[in-house]
Amino acid sequence: MREMTYSEAMAIGIQEALAEDESVVLIGAGFGGLRGDPAVWGPLRERFGDRITSPPIAELGYCGIAVGAALTGLRPIVAIGTGAFSFEAFPQIANEAPQAYYGTRGQVTCPVVFHMRAGIRGAGALQHSIAPQAMYWNTPGLEICVPGSPADVRGLIKAAVRSNNPTIFIDHERLHPLVGEVDESTGGDIPLGVADVKREGSDVTIVATSIMVPRALEAAETLAGQGIDAEVVDPRTLVPLDTEAILRSVARTGRVVVADETQKSCGVASEIAATIAEEGFESLRAPIKRVAIPNVPIPYHQAEEDYITPTARHIVEAAEAVCR
């Protein structure tokens, strides 16, 4: 066990994926984010330089190249950078990659990983703070990973690469410095579709993804101080979704807050809330509260940006409301 940052754990996971299978290639080198630490990302570049290609600023083109390469059996991980840049590549990500397997009834696979950093990063302003995972969840045929801890990012990047399906891999600039334990003595494998109960509790279920996982844990501490015992369930992957794990928790607590840093309407929290309202209704003892961005573009100034960012405080307030 070693304490390391999310960023370092991701670098380790990517290196392990490269070492494990020589058909893994990287397109783009910006996995480390805006302030990628050379000490963490340098070794990867040195060791696997011949499998890293730096493309021009042509997201649609190079994502298409990655899709085409995946159809032939390569396993590209594409670093698209900020989530909004994936909009440029939307036709390839949402309307080519996910159709290959279904469209050929299983003859052709497209094992590509689209890696992007989503969400409110601090002064990303109107166009660089977008979290597109809900849009991709509305696209059938894509797997989606939203790891919220160092161990999860390391394990899931390898699972994403091994998967034969196109996978959206979402991290968050503000997760990069997050520190957690990673066990390098094992592969640290994590299957897609298995939720992790990050904290057990009996009064309220907080379903949280990506950056909202640490915020939910922080909220749970605060709530504990108020006598509310919160369970934090982290689905870790949206597709496949571990619905059972979520419903199991809700069956025990009867109360739910869904926390996600996407826009509220048709967001990640909406889907999880709708699923619970459909399949776990009998367990519910209170309204399902969503903690999300309040349907507003992301403003530049910190005061406004903070105001619309879903935080531990919002989770606490929502949990208090449903436990009242």
Place this chain on the structure above:
Amino acid sequence: MREMTYSEAMAIGIQEALAEDESVVLIGAGFGGLRGDPAVWGPLRERFGDRITSPPIAELGYCGIAVGAALTGLRPIVAIGTGAFSFEAFPQIANEAPQAYYGTRGQVTCPVVFHMRAGIRGAGALQHSIAPQAMYWNTPGLEICVPGSPADVRGLIKAAVRSNNPTIFIDHERLHPLVGEVDESTGGDIPLGVADVKREGSDVTIVATSIMVPRALEAAETLAGQGIDAEVVDPRTLVPLDTEAILRSVARTGRVVVADETQKSCGVASEIAATIAEEGFESLRAPIKRVAIPNVPIPYHQAEEDYITPTARHIVEAAEAVCR
């Protein structure tokens, strides 16, 4: 009052919009769909030919041109064609147009209408059957119209054009032949954000949009035969959403089916269901059922295509289940 098709009513609405304001221009001419009737669409082209521009196959470019033109005060209606083609233009639709007003704190408006035909049209297959309205609903700053009747399409296209916000206007190939009454003696104006109760009922609320409106009305007839009195609420616009009207109905019936022809996960039905589970929970006497596409790309053959298409039958089954 005259009976006319949805297609004709749309043509009339667009002509009225053009006549009412000379800053309205059309980019693209494919509003009529694959089998656009020349008798309906010909007069429009003749009368307003000098305000119609046929662009190359360059959705990103011409939607950008429409956005730029709207910033200067024109009011373009852009015919993108099939909803999936809007993916090519995603960066302009989702990451330029909706930021203009917010980003300038109200100094600049971007009154553009993006018109597209969404959904399962019959043999559109994998790439031509996509309904993107949920993705746009996840994008703050866009208005969304999803008219489901001839009178609504005529009224809403004018409201969309008059609005100072960028608006997604969704129709459906299979709505085009739908016949309904339109009152040409008045302007037939319909404000954005006002739901229409298409059928009153007391046992179950069916919230339906776009192509699901006629299907919900058909389902309500079938249900009536079984002694279930269904209310059909058509929000008509997703943004703004008439949440009050939906909650009002749910408060009376206590049971809900949300029907929409988008993909189930993070779809339109998810958002409406999540809103009800959050704001109307106390009224609910049964789980909220969603009728949507079951998270699968659209297959070509009619047998499979029909299987995954949400229909009146699915609505009936869902209503029966919640009324049991």
Place this chain on the structure above:
Amino acid sequence: MATAGTVVHNLKSALHRMMLIRRVEEQVIDLATSFDDLIRGHYHVYIGQEATGVGACMALGPDDYMFTTHRNHGHVIARGGEPGPVIAEIIGRTTGYNKGRGGTFHVIAKHLGVLQTSAIVGGGVPMAAGAAFSARMRGTDQVSLVFFGDGVLEEGAFHEALNMSSLWNLPLIMMCENNSVPQEGRRQGEYPTSSFAATQLADVASAMNVEAHVVDGSDVRQVGELLAGLVGRAREGEGPFFIESRINRWPGNRGQFPQLIGGPHRMAWTWNPGTADTRLQDWLADSDPVSLLCRSLVEEGAMTRKEIEEVDAAARQEAEEAREFALSSPMPSPESAMDYIFAEGETR
């Protein structure tokens, strides 16, 4: 623009493939117009473009990749696809290459190196560049050939892929079938398409340092010779290449629903275009790649009219059998719509 070397190829088998495409597409049009429920939407046929598909595919090896478009039926047959599974796919039968999942827009044939068929204008070129990129990364000498219409140059995706394939010297052959030029206009140096601003499509490729060629799309020999040279050079690392194949559109190919003007092709029209429907005569005389090849083979004494008519009769019969095969094949069951959404396990 460079010139290609000469290559020996089998013109008789090319003729057969071209005729097969023609006869299959005629069946497709007939199926679409005779039945309400077989091809429910619009569709696209390859009649009039056969020389480009067949000439180009003759140059490919078995391991090479080929990408196509909404107008894919002919490309897949040119690449060696069998008419039965092609028609079966087009009408959605389980014996189709994708077991009826893709339909007319998405005939895909993995065993032929046709891995994904995008019906999105501009969808194929980046993916084809990706297959070429993959060959490069894996150190094989595979080549990736992509067919696309002139409309693709209007889409930004093309330019992005063009840039990267040039920067990285990918073994990519971009075969643009320009069916937008009326011959008169072409002679007068008008814009090559109605909605593209370049005077010559090839200029766009040349500006990006991609070697560009123009070829007469009605002449299968010209196409075949050019491609044989370029495919070889692409294998040697000299790619990418751009080719504009100039095609005079078949008069039945107007609008979104093709029309079999005057009925199925008659060989009598080939020998004597004046006997055909007046709307077809000029095209048969100057531009129909099948008729041009037939007449030249006879003129050269390489084949007799009778021999050629036998080839056609065989192709016609194959197409008819393919139609029967497809029509008598089972449809997918409704529930099978939920199969194959995600791949299980690992293929490695």
Place this chain on the structure above:
Amino acid sequence: MATAGTVVHNLKSALHRMMLIRRVEEQVIDLATSFDDLIRGHYHVYIGQEATGVGACMALGPDDYMFTTHRNHGHVIARGGEPGPVIAEIIGRTTGYNKGRGGTFHVIAKHLGVLQTSAIVGGGVPMAAGAAFSARMRGTDQVSLVFFGDGVLEEGAFHEALNMSSLWNLPLIMMCENNSVPQEGRRQGEYPTSSFAATQLADVASAMNVEAHVVDGSDVRQVGELLAGLVGRAREGEGPFFIESRINRWPGNRGQFPQLIGGPHRMAWTWNPGTADTRLQDWLADSDPVSLLCRSLVEEGAMTRKEIEEVDAAARQEAEEAREFALSSPMPSPESAMDYIFAEGETR
């Protein structure tokens, strides 16, 4: 490539604008590095490119449109923007041009015809073409000028807009600031950027029948004269035009966080580059548009060193006052984040 006519312009006011941009950007770098919380992300400055922005904007009339990019601070000042509201916007104050909503990526100034500033590479050109399209539809003689970096040519959006502006003869001026070329490479005819395959950027425009020009981005006179000619011609319906302005990158402009190498610019460096930090000397001697203009004005006897230093001192003071203005301006309230999401009513 065509040549532009000659135009009379006021070099002294150009010098002032250029120095103002330089001094404002120095303040921006200082604010970003001295405070943790003012400019929290990365940002981009215009130092070294002042001649392009100022030279081009001199040619515009008050009703013309201007579009810019992530590197917008200098363009907005070149267009006549006041340094106070520009810096205030960059640090998010309510006295900024967008009342602090947009920040460094999105300085927008409606009254200057700057209607939307996209920080997306390739975002601006289509919108600028749209403003030109609008001028055409409304029958005005407005021109739309768009600045963008060489990276934009790698994005498909550029090519789509280039095609349409050419097809429709839009009054659009595409000003590409190529800051990717090291001078040595340029001389040897190398690729103009590291990730673009054309030998000359202008070739891409020429291929699309758009008149293309190359200009020395360190020379405000050249830029100004060229643009005056082209803006006039665009008004007459002769557009669009493409210009590559070749810029030798300021050594402080490397990576995502600019560095004020050796501190703020000293006029002594202008007169004697050898006195500057060694990393700056070549740039000051050969490429700094401000230094080149200053020295030439002195050489020509148009201005004395002292007069120039007075202009600089004034600019420096304006920039300092702008900084103070910005720093002492109010921040938006948290709740104001929920304002102006949708426009009410109708503006017609």
